[in-house]
Amino acid sequence: MTTVRWNEGWRLGVAKMDRQHERIVGLLAGLESACAGGSGEALEEAAAEALDYIDYHFTMEQRLMEEWDYPELGEHVDEHDDYMVQAADDLAMLQDGAEPAGAVLGRLADWWAGHLAGPDRRLAEFLREHGVK
Numbered sequence: 001m002t003t004v005r006w007n008e009g010w011r012l013g014v015a016k017m018d019r020q021h022e023r024i025v026g027l028l029a030g031l032e033s034a035c036a037g038g039s040g041e042a043l044e045e046a047a048a049e050a051l052d053y054i055d056y057h058f059t060m061e062q063r064l065m066e067e068w069d070y071p072e073l074g075e076h077v078d079e080h081d082d083y084m085v086q087a088a089d090d091l092a093m094l095q096d097g098a099e100p101a102g103a104v105l106g107r108l109a110d111w112w113a114g115h116l117a118g119p120d121r122r123l124a125e126f127l128r129e130h131g132v133k
C-alpha cells in the first residue's frame with residue numbers, strides 16, 4: 001500500500017496554499033487509513049471529505065489567480081478540473097473495489113506531487129513576486 005505523507009519540499013512559501021496542501025495530504029492519508037480499516041462507511045466519509053476540501057482549495061487558488069491576473073490561469077484551472085473528474089472516478093472505484101486500493105491511492109497522491117512541483121510552484125513564485133506570502 002502507498003504511504004501518503006507530507007513532504008517539506010512541497011512547501012511553496014504562500015501560507016494559505018501551503019496550509020491547504022498540507023491538509024489535503026492529511027486527508028489523502030486519512031483515506032488510506034480508511035481503506036486499510038475496511039469500513040465502507042468510514043471510507044465513504046473520508047472520500048467525500050477529501051473531495052469537498054480539494055474542490056474548496058481549487059476554488060481558493062482560482063480566486064487568487066483571478067485577483068492577481070495570473071497569466072497561466074487557463075491551463076492551471078484545466079489541470080484542476082481534470083483532477084476533479086479523475087478523483088471522483090477514483091474515489092468511486094475505491095469504494096466499489098474495482099481496482100486495488102494501493103494503485104488508486106497512488107494515482108490520487110502522485111498527481112499532487114507533480115502538480116505541486118510544477119504548476120503550483122510557478123503560481124506561488126508569481127504570487128510571492130506580487131507580495132503574497
Ligand SMILES: [Fe+2]
Binds near residue numbers: 061076080115119120
Ligand atoms: Fe493548483
